[in-house]
Amino acid sequence: MVILPDSESISKSKADLDSPGTSSEPYQPSNPDPDSDNRDGPIETVISGDDTDEPPPFYTVIPATDETSDSTPDASAASSSWLRGVPLPKPTNTVSFTKRNGALKGQWVIDPSLVVPSSLLPALSAGESEETRRNFYVKAHNGALAAVVHLIPRPTAPDGRTRTTFEASTLNGSVKFALFEAVVKSCQPRRLPISLKLETLNGAIHIGIPRSFKGTIIGKTLNGGVKLSNDVEANVAYDTADGFTRRIFVGELVQDGSDPELENCDQIKADTKNGAIKIRYVDEGEIQTECTSERPRGVVGRLEAGDHRGMGRRRLLASKSDGS
Template structure:
């Protein structure tokens, strides 16, 4: 698989010394009580040393912000598009350096990140920054992320970066015969449209508490946060105003859809790791008891 990216463009080197945000800000409408309730499982300090999962590994300092990244893995079912990216939708990339796939799309319609696969899975962590410079327009633009696979699963975790403005993004995730797992920051504020022909759609408890549902079942439409002021039309003005909101568009035919807050997933992974360590310690202790029992019987 060949991946052509704009990673070598560094117009925002100053962003590299910043650390990932904890993504714990509730949507604007959330009351203090509700926010505290939704954060109850996540009271411990986040330490990267406690995490052994790929999703929780901080980006290397050598990684650069990128934009208009397109990649496709057609045939290899034994590999996955598993990568981490720092995305800057304001980054201006010289046309001579972008991929052919990106060049075929009008600049105003290009995705910040577009990863697709045939039989392989897609597994991505994207940290979004917005430097506000280097773009071609003064209009603030949300990041556009498209993740898709024909016969594999799709996993996407979206994070912000401390010190950078709260990211706004539109993520589209599709697959025909796989499951879809999406993790969003606590700052997510906007509509979610999710559908599955033969499967189920599940939201985490924390996300569900902040969600108003308008259509349920195998075609779910809902809104996270206060939907007052959300543009109702498809005109140019409304389209531009939608750039100020987050959005999820998720579709699978034969699979399950699960959407979480990112920090909820991390808490579950910590709990899982703690249980695994406890089981391993008990196993070693039992092996030691068995060893000494054999010695004393002799």
């Protein structure tokens, strides 16, 4: 889980970075480009020119400790330096990324409480309305897709939407999606339910969900099956298979007979024609070794386990010194 430090922790971290004994080499941010899209508001672009189809790995999560503070940060605090080590992109409420050829990979921070001017929002897709506009949408036309998303939990959204929506798809290649939930003190706020839709025509689907997930998972594959980790399996309250589709409910079922797919429950729909669908919690260590076969590349690849605790800076400098 990603930890949002209080102002005292941020000041202490900044002082540590400014200390002469920390490193003889100046700290370089992960994205020094002044024209970067790491900003508040929507992100919409078409990327091209990536020669590799190897997506980044999933990352193990640092569990919450007693060092976390006792109050929920406001939106302005969450939009500033709320992580130690290699900085993540600034939180946004709307992401739209497409790529025509090659792998699409990256990491994003979603805060559903942010307000984006309508003039900056991307155009609505066919069949989409303002009420159903997705918070996160990435699509690769021909290549693997890997997304690491950090969700800042909010109980409500200013536009009145009742859930936070994510969608990722590719026509040909695997899909890997890891959803981390930020820890905002010991009193974790109730978040909006999530809706996640993942699709590929030819490739496996790997899903990492937060421990707070409670709701339905519908996985459909013509060749490969739907596979759950032991931890997820232990929390399954309902499980049925009908032909090529498996329907699962994770968490405690409401005993009043109400429909578990109502607005208060999370929802995941995963669909592939040829490939397995694998679902784990994001803090399960097996995800990292299973979903990558070589050394991670790029800034995203450098966010290995422990970087959120301040290790990112030292590892980033070490990677620069060895020429990687």
